[in-house]
Amino acid sequence: xxxxxxxxxxxxxxxxxxxxxxxxxxxxxxxxxxxxxxxxxxxxxx
Numbered sequence: 001x002x003x004x005x006x007x008x009x010x011x012x013x014x015x016x017x018x019x020x021x022x023x024x025x026x027x028x029x030x031x032x033x034x035x036x037x038x039x040x041x042x043x044x045x046x
Contacts, residue, residue, distance in 0.1 A: 013037045 013034040018026040029037030 010034075015039045 010033075013030045013036070015027075015029040015037050016039075018028050020026055025041075027039035027041050029039040031037070
């Protein structure tokens with residue numbers, strides 16, 4: 001496809017959903033690396 005990759009000094013800060021055992025989802029982000037992150041729920045259930 002013509003893609004090329006270069007080495008990077010670091011990857012970006014991670015944000016992701018954590019799937020809890022009871023069916024809920026927790027939005028999580030790294031707290032320290034690259035100045036911290038932000039994760040939020042867009043549409044919480046009532």
